[in-house]
Amino acid sequence: MNLEQIKQGVLAKFDDCRLVFWQDQDLEFQEQLPEIKSELDATEIELVELDHVSHFEIKQRIELLEPKTQFLLYSNKPLNEPTRDWLYDVRLYAEQFYADSSSMILNELGMRMEFRQDISRYKKFFGSQQRYNKIKKILPENADRNSLELAMIAVLTKVETISFTAVLNQLIGSYSNGQSNTGKFSSGTGKI
Numbered sequence: 750m751n752l753e754q755i756k757q758g759v760l761a762k763f764d765d766c767r768l769v770f771w772q773d774q775d776l777e778f779q780e781q782l783p784e785i786k787s788e789l790d791a792t793e794i795e796l797v798e799l800d801h802v803s804h805f806e807i808k809q810r811i812e813l814l815e816p817k818t819q820f821l822l823y824s825n826k827p828l829n830e831p832t833r834d835w836l837y838d839v840r841l842y843a844e845q846f847y848a849d850s851s852s853m854i855l856n857e858l859g860m861r862m863e864f865r866q867d868i869s870r871y872k873k874f875f876g877s878q879q880r881y882n883k884i885k886k887i888l889p890e891n892a893d894r895n896s897l898e899l900a901m902i903a904v905l906t907k908v909e910t911i912s913f914t915a916v917l918n919q920l921i922g923s924y925s926n927g928q929s930n931t932g933k934f935s936s937g938t939g940k941i
Contacts, residue, residue: 752781756788758856759821759846763794767819768811768843770836776825778848789821799824804835811839821846854881859890860897867894871901880904887911 755778762769773779786796797807799822811820822836822843831837851868854875855861868875875881880901887910888900900911906919 752784752788755785755848762844762846763819766844768839769821769846770840770843771821771823771846773825774827779825794819794821796821796823800826808835858888860892864894874901
């Protein structure tokens, strides 16, 4: 992901909220943070590295001292449990920005971030640009997990729609064509 994509993704989050949290636990963008900060300086968004400051001070700053300033709150540490997180209540009303590959795929597909685990599980599928382009064409907006999996099967079986019936017909047709070419059916125990 390039800096321009990150900038556009971050700016889009500020359309809805003045506070955006960015958890970069995989440290994918830590080296690029100074460049990202300089890109955001022109937009009047303040980047705060949460791992280097007191969370209590940040809470005071964003809620009492600068209640109109836009903040991008970056951290590369895992989230604390709610009882140990000074910013937990702020996280509940703030936006979350994700910049890992799974999140970018979800953004392009128009799916919610709750499906990040599913995208991560199917990284090999999404690693093929041809399959990725095909699924972008047939997947409906705001798809759920079942629609995503059916669309993946449709892409693999070369079906143009995510209809269960169309996928099933394609699989049965492929199976029967494959068996008619050999003239015999086989099972785990031998020929039938």
